[in-house]
Each structure stands twice: as structure tokens, then as C-alpha cells.
Amino acid sequence: MDFRLLGPVGLFDGDTRIHLGRDAELPKVHCVLAALLLAQARPVTGTFLDNALWGAEARNPETRRGYIGDLRLALRRYGFTLPRQGQGGVYRLDVPPERVDVHRFRSATEAARQLIARGDWAAALAELDRGLDEWHGSAGALAGVPGDWAAGIRRQLDRERREAAVRRTEARLRCGLVGPARSDAERLVAENPDDERAVRLEMHAAYLDGDYGTAVEAYERLAQRLAPAPATRALADRIRVRDPLLGTPGGDGHDTAVPHQLPAVTAHFAGRTREMARLSELADPTGPRPPVLLVYGTAGVGKSTLAIHWARTVVAGYPDGQLHADLLGRRRRRPRRRKPAEVLRGFLGALGVPPDRLPAGEDELAGLFRSLAAGRRLLIVLENPADDEQVRALLPGADSCLTVVTSRTRLNGLAVAPGGAALTLELLDDGAARDLLAARLGRRRLDGEPPAVVAELIRLCAGLPLALAIVAAQAVERPDLPLAGLVAQLREQGRRLDVIATGDGSTDPRATFAWSYHRLPARAARLFRLLSRHPGPDFTVAAAASLIGEPDPPLAELAAAHLVSSPAPGRFTVHALLRAYAAEVDDDEPAATIRLFDHYLHTAAAADRTLGPYSHVADHEPPVPGVVVIPPADDAAATAWLRAEALNLAAVAERALRLGLPRYAVQLPRMSANYQIRQGRWHEYHEAQLIALAGAQRMGDTGDVADALIELARALGWQGRADEALRQAERAVPLVADPARAYRLRTLLAWLLGLLDRVPEALASAERALAAARDSAEPRAVAVALNEVGWWNAVLGRHEPALESCALALKQFERLGDRSGIAAASDSLGLIHHRARRFEAALEQYERARALYEELPDVYEHAATLDRIGNTLSAMGCPTEATDSWRRALALFNDLQHPAGAAVSQKLST
Known part of the structure; x- marks a missing residue:
């Protein structure tokens, strides 16, 4: 027995369709079955099923549950179960993919795509024949299933069928x-x-x-x-x-040009025989070749040199071209990070796209690049990305292509992606190090040096290619100076970096950097030493000034000595290995650490107050003398500062916890929370709150522990982990005594219960939050709680009390001049009017909320409001305008990588 969606829908025994419900309801039962089967054993919410069954029309959960019941009873007779997951009306039909025709079809076409990428057209033809044989009849997929959702799925599957048919025709021709x-x-x-x-x-x-x-x-x-x-x-x-x-x-x-963008191979490449072989093994076209190869290693270990040299040895396997980009552009002539859109324009131009045909937006550029890459064999080398996001837009999305990425830091999002493979470059062994020195100095000169001297030189340089190259360059500049003289200089420094841990697990000797450090003026040398206290990846002039406790920190001297670099205007960084050397020569100056931490704490507090003037977070201890705090001028400046300092703030909080300074570990995550929520940085938010909880527990303050649990629960909720979030929030209940905390906790519990579809309980919790807010005598807390009470009333269909409560909230927010609150209350009123079918009034409120969310900015709420605007426009019979609003919402959700984008995408496909 198997399930069919590619034609008439149902459970079939041979060619006989099994009866799954009452005749009058059978098309709707088949709609539910199709939605569950297409989910491939993933949970499906009742809300999603309602959308599939009725679209924008009035929904009837009881009727949907009736369809589910009919289907459950019918399937049980044949050994299939359809349990409800949890309490929220979530369902899951666990059917092996090989028992469903659409999954067999897609498996076959995917196998054919991979075979085509390898040039095996005969095997691909067999797979395409197998896949297309899964289709039954001429009525198309989901035949007999009514509704807009089914029509959209039908169009998508019919497109896939045609694509397979075109590929089969091509395969037959090629065979x-x-x-x-x-x-x-x-x-x-x-x-x-x-x-x-x-x-x-x-x-x-x-x-x-x-x-x-x-x-x-x-x-x-x-x-x-x-x-x-x-x-x-x-x-x-x-x-x-x-x-x-x-x-x-x-x-x-x-319809493309054939680019050849790989840089020239260095004449001094040597010592990486095993790594070259490993890359070739990973990229073997006869095996499961990964779409992305990540080459990791510390700065100076030769990542780019290896990647480019290896790429040039395999260009014959990529006849459609080779593309190359340095993403960070750390060279002096390009002191800023390159945006993906800039790189994509270069790639598309190299592939023959005229400038007047290039789209404007990054998403559109990336889509065009993926379209051009489909079915082609391109080799792409990307150097020095800042993070996963910078790379993701540049991936071709085709298994026929190979992307090689070199990075100092691990790109975990890419590493865990399907098919990703990584190679970490280690230090050179003695033989490989000798080969590198011979390539740079000449074999004759190297062989003329005493073997013991060469061996010691390699040992002092710890086998790091950068260190060896620096020493070799010194030797080339001084042909009269034997290597023994350089070895003596290295030895005289007294100490050597043997092996130190860095962010990407690599090492470097200190001797390479000592020469530059000892030439520094006193103030610059002191700043260099103190920079080892900075735990984050980069810093500003204000942070450096706070470290040294003086205005005008001597960064120019450090830059001239190449001991700091500037990856972006106004920002500076110290190479991890230089930082390790600085730590070893650092003096005991604990006040510098406090000044640095105070700089971040008090600037973050100023930014938080700018974004959320009603924030309950505060630090009442003034900064110590010498700290530079530059409060952001407005929302945009506060957002920009928090975005630029996100990694630094997390690193400072973590370092403070390790140093026994829990106050910073508790406060810094709270001061970042408002920004992280608005920008959808929920993973960062979660990680920060774990540190805050550890700090609060170390301080032993019950209120701080309660606050940390509340924020941790909120972070889990934003990540879609509502059950776990509820457990954390409930841990805070016995710790909360004052009304202000009780209001925050009960508001949070209402939200979490709502996420779990426990709406009556959510309303009850919101009402308790309102009572606590009134006891706290905080006007904004009362307004927030009123809005929550109104929202959950609206969700329950109680329009009049919902309208009354949210209208009161809006008036309160307007009196306070609270833009975020005005937006939230307006959005709630929009939902109430929509559900009462007062669509014009709903649009007016939604548009007010949307404009405010865009201005704040609050990316998630902006996207959610655009989605709801689309729903209202669709209900009004304005499909073009609705589609435009949904597309804008989807773009924002995709930027956030939020699962809500899937539901919006579904609306656009119907």
C-alpha cells in the first residue's frame, strides 16, 4: 500500500483507492492528508491545516478536528497513526518517504540532478523515467482537492513535473x-x-x-x-x-561567459602535499562531493595560498568558469568589508550579465546568480568572510558547483549545512617547513646552512608559514647575514610562543612579533599590552581610550607597526596571535579591565535607554575615572552601536563571569536584549541570557535570578522552544515578590501559553499581569498589560472587550509618547478589526503600526504586521496589493531566518 498525491489523492492498494472518510467530506479529508504527507513527518499545526482547508475564509476548528478524526480512524485500520502532539492542535503523520509517490518522485529527480552534475546522463535518464512514472492521470497533482492552498501546491508540483520532463528530454538527446x-x-x-x-x-x-x-x-x-x-x-x-x-x-x-578569476599562484608555494591530497579527496567528483569546502586555520597559516593553488590544479573539472572574491578586503586599499551585493554584481558581470540587467536588491542578485549557476560547473573561492551570513548569499546552490571558503574563524552555520566539509590547516612539520624555506631562499642557500641552525629556526618559528616567511624575507634582505644570526636574534628575545589556543584552534610563536613590539614608543607599547585584555574581535577608539585611561590612544603607532589593522572605518583589531603575545608581556594593571568593562556597560546602558526609554534595566554605579562613554544620539545610532558591538558585549559578559565580576555578566545581556529582540538576533539573545543567569546565581540575588530566568524564557520563546521556555519561566514564579517583576513574568507567561495554543490560560495570565502592573503604579506597564489582555481576547474571538482594552492601551501609550507601545496597540487593534471584518479600520491601524516598526526599527514586528496587512488586503479582494505586502514580509522574515516565512511563502504560492 502507498499514498499518492501525484494525481488523485489517497491511500492506494495497487490501483484501488482506500476509502478514508464520508463521501461529502472526502475532498477536505484528502486536503488534510496531502498537507500532512507533504510535511514529511514534521509536525503540522492546526492553524496551518485551517489555512490549507479554507484559506482566508472563516475557519472552523471543530470541523477540521472532525476531518482529522475521520482520517485517524481510517488510517488506523491499515497500521498508520495520526497522533496529536502536545496540547496545541499539532499533528504528525509518520509515513516512510518511500511510501509516498511525491517523495519518490522528488528523490528520483534529485538523484538525476546529482548524476547530471557528474555527467552521467544515462543513469540520470533512468532516474527521471522512474520519477515521472510516479504521476497518474492528466489532472495534475492533488486532483480533486479544492481550495487555493491545493491549487498552489498543484502548480508547484506541475512545475517540478515539467522540469523533470525537460531534463528527461535532454537526457534522451544526450544519450x-x-x-x-x-x-x-x-x-x-x-x-x-x-x-x-x-x-x-x-x-x-x-x-x-x-x-x-x-x-x-x-x-x-x-x-x-x-x-x-x-x-x-x-x-x-x-x-x-x-x-x-x-x-x-x-x-x-x-548564455554565459566563462570567467577565470583565480589569482596567480605564488612561486613559493610548498609544504602542503597532504592537505592538497585531502582537498582533492573531499572534492572527488566520483564520490559525494560537498557543495562547500571550508579551509580553516590561524592567520598566516597559508589558507588562501593553499586554496588558490589547489583550485588551479582542478580547473579542468570546472569548465564553466572560476570566480574569486576577498570578502573582508583587509588590504589598505579596501578598508571595509565587502557586501554580498557588491560581490554578486562582480560575479554576474563575469558570467556575462550586462550591467543594465542586474537587479538592485541583494536577494534578487543572489537569486539570479543561483539561476545562472544551476546545471553549470563553477569553482568559487571566497576568502576571509566575516561570518556565515556574508557567505550564504554567495553560494550557488547547485551541486555541480564547488565553493571553497577560507576563514580564520569557524563558520558553524556552513559547517553543519548538508554536505559541508572542512579542512583545518595545522602548523608545518619539519620537512614541509624546510621546503617552504627552500622555496623562498633557494635550495642552494638553505643546503649551505648548518642543518642544526635550520632546525632551530623552524623550531623557534613553530612551523607557522607566516613566521617562516618573515624570517626568510629578513634573510633575503640581508644576504650577508647567515641564518645563524637570525636564529640568535630570535633566541635573544628570551621567550617563544610555543603553542597557544586561538579562536580557531591554531597557534603561533611569539618571537615573530617581539621585534615590532620592542620598537614601539612607551605609550603605544602600553596600549598594545593592554589590548590583550579586550576579549572581543575588534574595538573602537573609545574602547582603546578607556583601556589606557587616556584620551587619544596611540593607535596610529600600532597601525604603522602592523600590530593592529582596521577592518572597517573606525574599528580596529589585533590578530589573535599578536593578542597572545601581548598577554604574555602584559603588566598587572587590573584597573584597565574595569575601565574597559565600564566603557561597554555604560555605553550599552545609554543605547538601551535610547531604544527603550521605559526599560527597567539600570546600573546605578557610575563609571570609574578614565572611561570614555559616548551616548548614541538617536535610535539609529544606538542600533548601529549595538550591532557593531554585539560580539564584544557577549565576550565582555563571558570574560567578566570568568574573572569573578558577575555584575557585568548580569547587566550587559539585559542592556542588549531590547536590540536583539527587535533585530531578531534570538540565538545571541539566548546565549547572553545563559551568561546573565550564571552571573545572577553567582551574585546570589533572588531578584536578579528571577530577571535572568524571565529573559532566558523569553529568548527560548523567540526561538520557538515554547515548552522549554515555559519551564524556565515557571522557575521564576516563587522568586518574584514585587509587582513590577510579577507584571513582567505574567506578561511573559501569557505570551508563552499563547504560543502553545493555551489561549484561555494566556488570557488569565495577562489579566494577572494587568493587576500586578496596576499595583506597581508604572503607567507603561499598565498599558502593556492592557494591550496583552486585549490581544488574547481578540484571539478568542471576544471582539468587544478586546477593542475596549486595546483602545485604553493605545491612549496610555500616546500620553507617554511611547512609539513601540503605540505600534503594538495599533497592531492589536488591526487584528481586532480584521476579525470583526472591519477591514478598512484594520488597514488603518496596521499601517500606523507598520510605519512605527519600520522607523524604530523592529524587524520582526515589522514583518509580522506586513503579513497581517496582506491577510486583510486579501480578504478585501485586493490580491495584487496583498501579494506585495506578503513579499515584503517574506523578505524580512528571510533576513531573520525566521520560520514564520514558510507560512508567508505558502500564501504567495497559492
Whole structure:
């Protein structure tokens, strides 16, 4: 027995369809079955099923539960279970993919895609035949299932079916089955005369079949309707002249240039034989080649040199071109990080896209790049990314392509992605280090040096390529100075960095850096030493000034000595290995650490007050003397500062916890929370609150522990982990005594209960929050609680009390001048009016909320409000405007990588 969606929907025993419900309700039962099967054993909410069943029309959960009950009873007879997950109306149908035709079809087409990428067209043809045999009848997928959701899924699956059919036609052509390929192509063109891929296949098949006239006619029919693409015109030209080289089957011509962007190979490359072999092993085209190869290692270990040298040895396997980009651009001529859009424009131009055809937005540029890369064999080398996000937009998304990324730090998001593989470069062994020195100095000179001297030089440099290169450069500049003289200088420093841990697990000797340090003026040397106290990746002038306790820190001297670099205007960084050396020469000056931590604490507090003037977070101890605090001028400046300092704030909180300074570990995460929530940085928010909880527990203050548990629960809730969040929030209940904390806790509990579809309990908790807010005598707390009470009343369909409560909240927020609160209350009123079918009033409130969220900015709430605006416009019969609003919402959700984007995407596909 198996389930079918590619035709009539149902459970089939052979060709006999099993009856799954009452005849009158059967199409709706089949709709529920289709939604559960397409989820591939993932949980499906009742809300999603309601959308599939009724779209924007009035929903009836009781009726949906009736369909679920019918389906559950019918499936149970045949050994399938359909349990409800938890208390929130979440369902999961666990059926092996091989028992569902759509999953068998997709598995076959994916296998064919991978085989095509490897050039095995015969095996791909067999897979495509297998996949297309899963389709039944001519009515299309989900035949007989009503509704907009089913229509959207049907269109998507029909597109997949046509794509598979086009690929099968191409496969037949490439396998020399010209007659069948020609018949397929003619049928495809008859179905869609404007499909240029099908037309090219028809032209090529007719040409190979000896029917030149028909091949030309196919082109001319297309040209009468639209301007053919360059690839189609080129094929027609070759057919007209009966190009004898056109005998190679294949109709999918590439409308691209062939870029060759790899930099030149260094003449001194040596010592990486094993690593070269490992890269070739990972990228073996006969095996499961990963789409991304990550090359890790400390600065100076030779990541880029290895990646480019290896890439040049495999270019023959990537005939469609090689692309290259340095993403950070740390060289002096490019002191800023490169934005993905800038890199994408360069890539697309190299692939032959004219400048006037380049889209404006980054998402559109990335989409075009992926489209051009599909089916092609491109090799892409990306150097020095700042983070996963910078790389993700530049990935081609095709298994036929290979992307090599070099990075000092681990890119965990890419490393855990399906198919990702990583290689970490270690220090050179003695033999490899000798090879590197020989390449730079010349074999004759190296062989003329005493072996013991060379061995000691390698030992003092710890086998790090950068250190060896620096020493070799010194030797080249001083041909009269034997290596023994350089070894003596290194030895005289007294100490050497043997092996130290860095962020990416690599090491470096201190001797390489000692020479530069000892030439520094006194103030610059002191700042260099103190920079080892800075736990984050980069810093500003204000942070450096706070460290040294003096205005105008001597960063220019450090930059001139190449002991700091500037990855972006106004920001500076110290190489991790230089930082390790600085730590070893650092004096005992604990006041510097307090000044640095106070700089971040009090600037973060100023930024938090700017973004949330009603924040309950405060630190009442003034900064110690010498601390530089520059309060942000407005919301935009506060947001920019918190964004730029996000990693530093997390690092300072963690370091403070380790140093026994829990006050900073508790306060800093709270001062970042408002920004992190607005920007959707929920993973960072969660990690920060774990540190805050540890700090609060160490301080032993019950109120601080309660606050930390509240924030931790909120962070878990934002990550979709509502059950776990509720458990953490309930831990705070016995610790809360004062009304202000009780209000915050009960408001949080209402939200979490709502996430779990326990709406009556959510309303009860919101009402308790309102009582606590009134006891606290905080006007804003009362307004927030009123809005919460109104919201949950609205969710329960109690429109009049919801309207009354939210209207009171809005008036209170307006009296306070609280833009965030005004936006929240307006959004709630929009929902109330929508559910009462007062659509014009709903739009007015939603638009007010949207404008405020965009201004704040609060990215998640902005996206959520746009989504609701789309719902209202759709209910009003304005599909074009609704689609535009949903698209804008989806772009924001995708930026946040929030799962809410899936539901919006579903609306756009229907």
C-alpha cells in the first residue's frame, strides 16, 4: 500500500483507492492528508491545516478536528497513526518517504540532478523515467482537492513535473535517443510554446534527426512571439550553416561567459602535499562531493595560498568558469568589508550579465546568480568572510558547483549545512617547513646552512608559514647575514610562543612579533599590552581610550607597526596571535579591565535607554575615572552601536563571569536584549541570557535570578522552544515578590501559553499581569498589560472587550509618547478589526503600526504586521496589493531566518 498525491489523492492498494472518510467530506479529508504527507513527518499545526482547508475564509476548528478524526480512524485500520502532539492542535503523520509517490518522485529527480552534475546522463535518464512514472492521470497533482492552498501546491508540483520532463528530454538527446527526444520536445513545446529550453531541444533534436528545415522553423515560430535568448540565437545560427561540430547531443546551451578569476599562484608555494591530497579527496567528483569546502586555520597559516593553488590544479573539472572574491578586503586599499551585493554584481558581470540587467536588491542578485549557476560547473573561492551570513548569499546552490571558503574563524552555520566539509590547516612539520624555506631562499642557500641552525629556526618559528616567511624575507634582505644570526636574534628575545589556543584552534610563536613590539614608543607599547585584555574581535577608539585611561590612544603607532589593522572605518583589531603575545608581556594593571568593562556597560546602558526609554534595566554605579562613554544620539545610532558591538558585549559578559565580576555578566545581556529582540538576533539573545543567569546565581540575588530566568524564557520563546521556555519561566514564579517583576513574568507567561495554543490560560495570565502592573503604579506597564489582555481576547474571538482594552492601551501609550507601545496597540487593534471584518479600520491601524516598526526599527514586528496587512488586503479582494505586502514580509522574515516565512511563502504560492 502507498499514498499518492501525484494525481488523485489517497491511500492506494495497487490501483484501488482506500476509502478514508464520508463521501461529502472526502475532498477536505484528502486536503488534510496531502498537507500532512507533504510535511514529511514534521509536525503540522492546526492553524496551518485551517489555512490549507479554507484559506482566508472563516475557519472552523471543530470541523477540521472532525476531518482529522475521520482520517485517524481510517488510517488506523491499515497500521498508520495520526497522533496529536502536545496540547496545541499539532499533528504528525509518520509515513516512510518511500511510501509516498511525491517523495519518490522528488528523490528520483534529485538523484538525476546529482548524476547530471557528474555527467552521467544515462543513469540520470533512468532516474527521471522512474520519477515521472510516479504521476497518474492528466489532472495534475492533488486532483480533486479544492481550495487555493491545493491549487498552489498543484502548480508547484506541475512545475517540478515539467522540469523533470525537460531534463528527461535532454537526457534522451544526450544519450543518442534522438527520435524519442524529438517527440518529447515537440510535446513540451506544444504545451508551452514560449519555453526556450524546450524549443532549443526541439531544434537540436530535429537537426540531429536530419530535419534541418523543421529545426529552423521551430526557431522562427519562437522569434515571432518573443526575442530569443543569445543561446537560442546561437544554436539557430549553427543549424542554418549546418555546423558539423553541432553533432554533440545537448540542447541546454549556456548564455554565459566563462570567467577565470583565480589569482596567480605564488612561486613559493610548498609544504602542503597532504592537505592538497585531502582537498582533492573531499572534492572527488566520483564520490559525494560537498557543495562547500571550508579551509580553516590561524592567520598566516597559508589558507588562501593553499586554496588558490589547489583550485588551479582542478580547473579542468570546472569548465564553466572560476570566480574569486576577498570578502573582508583587509588590504589598505579596501578598508571595509565587502557586501554580498557588491560581490554578486562582480560575479554576474563575469558570467556575462550586462550591467543594465542586474537587479538592485541583494536577494534578487543572489537569486539570479543561483539561476545562472544551476546545471553549470563553477569553482568559487571566497576568502576571509566575516561570518556565515556574508557567505550564504554567495553560494550557488547547485551541486555541480564547488565553493571553497577560507576563514580564520569557524563558520558553524556552513559547517553543519548538508554536505559541508572542512579542512583545518595545522602548523608545518619539519620537512614541509624546510621546503617552504627552500622555496623562498633557494635550495642552494638553505643546503649551505648548518642543518642544526635550520632546525632551530623552524623550531623557534613553530612551523607557522607566516613566521617562516618573515624570517626568510629578513634573510633575503640581508644576504650577508647567515641564518645563524637570525636564529640568535630570535633566541635573544628570551621567550617563544610555543603553542597557544586561538579562536580557531591554531597557534603561533611569539618571537615573530617581539621585534615590532620592542620598537614601539612607551605609550603605544602600553596600549598594545593592554589590548590583550579586550576579549572581543575588534574595538573602537573609545574602547582603546578607556583601556589606557587616556584620551587619544596611540593607535596610529600600532597601525604603522602592523600590530593592529582596521577592518572597517573606525574599528580596529589585533590578530589573535599578536593578542597572545601581548598577554604574555602584559603588566598587572587590573584597573584597565574595569575601565574597559565600564566603557561597554555604560555605553550599552545609554543605547538601551535610547531604544527603550521605559526599560527597567539600570546600573546605578557610575563609571570609574578614565572611561570614555559616548551616548548614541538617536535610535539609529544606538542600533548601529549595538550591532557593531554585539560580539564584544557577549565576550565582555563571558570574560567578566570568568574573572569573578558577575555584575557585568548580569547587566550587559539585559542592556542588549531590547536590540536583539527587535533585530531578531534570538540565538545571541539566548546565549547572553545563559551568561546573565550564571552571573545572577553567582551574585546570589533572588531578584536578579528571577530577571535572568524571565529573559532566558523569553529568548527560548523567540526561538520557538515554547515548552522549554515555559519551564524556565515557571522557575521564576516563587522568586518574584514585587509587582513590577510579577507584571513582567505574567506578561511573559501569557505570551508563552499563547504560543502553545493555551489561549484561555494566556488570557488569565495577562489579566494577572494587568493587576500586578496596576499595583506597581508604572503607567507603561499598565498599558502593556492592557494591550496583552486585549490581544488574547481578540484571539478568542471576544471582539468587544478586546477593542475596549486595546483602545485604553493605545491612549496610555500616546500620553507617554511611547512609539513601540503605540505600534503594538495599533497592531492589536488591526487584528481586532480584521476579525470583526472591519477591514478598512484594520488597514488603518496596521499601517500606523507598520510605519512605527519600520522607523524604530523592529524587524520582526515589522514583518509580522506586513503579513497581517496582506491577510486583510486579501480578504478585501485586493490580491495584487496583498501579494506585495506578503513579499515584503517574506523578505524580512528571510533576513531573520525566521520560520514564520514558510507560512508567508505558502500564501504567495497559492
